[in-house]
Amino acid sequence: MTTETNAVEKLPAAAGRRSEGGKSARTTHGGTERGVLNVFSHGMLIVWALMVGMPLLWVLWSSFKSSGDILSTPWSLPDRLHFENWSNAWEKANIGKMFLNTLIVVGGSVTGTMVLGSMAGYVLARFTFPGNRVLYYLFVAGMSFPVFMLVIPLFFVMRDFPGIPLLATYQGLIAVYIAYSLPFTVFFMTSFFRTLPTSVAEAAMIDGASHARTFFQVMLPMAKPGLISIGIFNFLGQWNQYLLPMVLNQDEDKYVLTQGLANIALQQGYEGDWGGLMAGMMIAMLPVLLVYFIFQRQVQAGLTAGALK
Amino acid sequence: MQHGKYRFIVGFLALPLLIYAIFVISPFVQAFQISTTEWSGLRGAAKNIGLGNYDKLLHSDEFWNALRHNIVMLVLVPIATLALGLFFAFMLNVGGRARRGALITGVRGASFYKFVYFFPQVISITIISVIWFNIYNPDPHDGMLNSLLGAVGLDSLQSSWLGARSIALACIMVVMVWANVGFYVVLFSAAMASIPREIYEASLLDGANRLHTFFRITLPLLWDTVQTGWVYMGIIAMDAFALVQIMSVNMGGPDGATDVVPLRLYQTAFRDSQFGYAAAMGVAMLVVTLLFAVLTMRFARRERIEF
Numbered sequence: 001m002t003t004e005t006n007a008v009e010k011l012p013a014a015a016g017r018r019s020e021g022g023k024s025a026r027t028t029h030g031g032t033e034r035g036v037l038n039v040f041s042h043g044m045l046i047v048w049a050l051m052v053g054m055p056l057l058w059v060l061w062s063s064f065k066s067s068g069d070i071l072s073t074p075w076s077l078p079d080r081l082h083f084e085n086w087s088n089a090w091e092k093a094n095i096g097k098m099f100l101n102t103l104i105v106v107g108g109s110v111t112g113t114m115v116l117g118s119m120a121g122y123v124l125a126r127f128t129f130p131g132n133r134v135l136y137y138l139f140v141a142g143m144s145f146p147v148f149m150l151v152i153p154l155f156f157v158m159r160d161f162p163g164i165p166l167l168a169t170y171q172g173l174i175a176v177y178i179a180y181s182l183p184f185t186v187f188f189m190t191s192f193f194r195t196l197p198t199s200v201a202e203a204a205m206i207d208g209a210s211h212a213r214t215f216f217q218v219m220l221p222m223a224k225p226g227l228i229s230i231g232i233f234n235f236l237g238q239w240n241q242y243l244l245p246m247v248l249n250q251d252e253d254k255y256v257l258t259q260g261l262a263n264i265a266l267q268q269g270y271e272g273d274w275g276g277l278m279a280g281m282m283i284a285m286l287p288v289l290l291v292y293f294i295f296q297r298q299v300q301a302g303l304t305a306g307a308l309k
Numbered sequence: 310m311q312h313g314k315y316r317f318i319v320g321f322l323a324l325p326l327l328i329y330a331i332f333v334i335s336p337f338v339q340a341f342q343i344s345t346t347e348w349s350g351l352r353g354a355a356k357n358i359g360l361g362n363y364d365k366l367l368h369s370d371e372f373w374n375a376l377r378h379n380i381v382m383l384v385l386v387p388i389a390t391l392a393l394g395l396f397f398a399f400m401l402n403v404g405g406r407a408r409r410g411a412l413i414t415g416v417r418g419a420s421f422y423k424f425v426y427f428f429p430q431v432i433s434i435t436i437i438s439v440i441w442f443n444i445y446n447p448d449p450h451d452g453m454l455n456s457l458l459g460a461v462g463l464d465s466l467q468s469s470w471l472g473a474r475s476i477a478l479a480c481i482m483v484v485m486v487w488a489n490v491g492f493y494v495v496l497f498s499a500a501m502a503s504i505p506r507e508i509y510e511a512s513l514l515d516g517a518n519r520l521h522t523f524f525r526i527t528l529p530l531l532w533d534t535v536q537t538g539w540v541y542m543g544i545i546a547m548d549a550f551a552l553v554q555i556m557s558v559n560m561g562g563p564d565g566a567t568d569v570v571p572l573r574l575y576q577t578a579f580r581d582s583q584f585g586y587a588a589a590m591g592v593a594m595l596v597v598t599l600l601f602a603v604l605t606m607r608f609a610r611r612e613r614i615e616f
Binding site for chain 2: 045059277
């Protein structure tokens with residue numbers, strides 16, 4: 001954004017004209033008004049930044065405070081660094097186990113979503129065949145179904161699934177995460193593959209590459225920017241998924257972080273191991289923060305991509 | 310060649326389509342069917358009662374209470390979120406003082422502000438709920454908000470927040486706005502960046518102040534994005550499940566003051582095992598969501614401006 005504004009360093013003549021003669025009355029009026037507005041608007045910007053930033057920093061510093069201090073003096077800094085919160089959270093509160101569960105599920109589901117989503121998107125974008133439009137709209141329609149309406153039948157689909165246990169299992173959760181990420185992923189990848197030039201794929205085909213080989217070795221590498229955006233989108237969405245595990249993953253051994261933390265929070269009310277909970281929340285946030293710090297631009301672009309289309 | 314093409318198409322589509330059909334499409338269809346039954350979840354024990362659940366729903370005070378809260382959210386939360394989002398985005402992109410010869414500039418540190426504002430978007434709703442649970446702690450000394458108000462001498466504003474019937478719902482809505490403004494700041498910033506600077510400069514030279522610039526130029530040119538954003542935000546407002554479940558007194562309390570349809574649905578299904586009735590609530594949610602989207606598209610439609 002800043003580069004954008006700096007790039008527009010033209011019209012110096014216009015700027016000069018503005019401050020001299022002729023329209024001076026209006027200009028001075030505009031000037032003071034701008035000044036007041038600037039103070040006001042800048043103030044608002046800072047206030048909002050504090051309102052958003054402080055609670056998040058508060059989690060960080062509270063994770064080093066004793067539970068009693070977190071409650072009785074919420075704004076104070078830690079008296080000393082209570083590192084035991086972190087180890088308590090990891091071991092006693094089972095955050096370590098939940099972290100591993102989340103890692104397995106999200107690892108599997110993000111990979112699966114990306115592979116299946118880009119395969120479907122590629123075929124729907126690049127091949128004409130009867131039913132192409134129908135399938136595309138079938139996928140896209142999924143974006144408008146309220147998940148709450150689907151979870152009840154879904155619960156029984158999973159419970160009664162022949163052969164493979166799906167409720168409260170890794171494979172069940174992975175399959176469901178993939179299924180619920182497909183609508184947006186297919187929508188996004190289809191429009192992305194449409195923007196790529198056809199000539200490269202044609203050249204590969206003429207050189208004798210099969211359809212599958214063309215896809216994996218030529219088209220996928222070309223689609224990398226799109227894959228990164230949608231990959232981050234899916235990672236964040238699935239890491240933070242709350243409702244689906246609440247309903248479909250009710251075995252404490254298989255808890256993922258979001259539901260596990262909610263469970264701890266719901267049980268303890270205003271007493272209990274708040275230090276451990278804060279440390280647990282930090283642990284749950286770390287991978288996401290890491291991704292956000294490194295890929296800030298892509299994260300912002302990826303999460304808003306759907307609405308800009 | 311043709312043969313290879315179709316084998317490839319089938320091979321690539323089969324698995325995604327299968328997973329999608331089993332876990333999304335089939336539940337969608339079954340939801341309607343289950344909603345016409347009385348069912349405790351036992352295999353083969355569903356009793357068909359036609360539209361009985363819908364009839365029950367229409368006469369349930371609990372349901373209307375919850376739905377009314379969702380509709381209040383549906384109206385107020387998008388207005389507040391989008392207004393703040395537009396305001397901040399405008400300030401970040403156009404609000405800076407003229408410097409280095411450029412008339413139209415963003416404020417300094419715009420990307421830093423966006424980085425901070427967007428933060429709640431990447432963390433889970435559970436964590437947001439726990440944070441705000443502590444902010445709203447009703448104790449006048451322990452509560453984050455209450456102790457802050459006390460420290461600056463505004464003791465009279467101290468409140469039991471989520472424990473107070475009259476403002477509990479508003480407290481939940483504040484969290485939704487807080488969590489989502491950043492998304493719209495980033496979204497609108499991207500849209501504003503694509504508006505040619507010359508338009509702003511021309512209007513400034515003609516003596517327009519920033520209020521004029523905003524309402525006569527920025528807003529009309531962003532209307533499409535605002536409309537999409539409105540639908541997005543409405544869908545979020547129809548949810549509110551995790552916030553209410555984790556933060557509110559007695560799940561939806563005090564005294565039903567923060568109850569929402571998703572929480573009603575969840576409790577009816579997974580606590581009371583009335584799956585038919587809960588499925589009917591799900592269908593009602595679909596209807597409300599679609600109605601909202603259609604109405605928004607219908608009434609917000611303006612002539613599209615090309616630039």
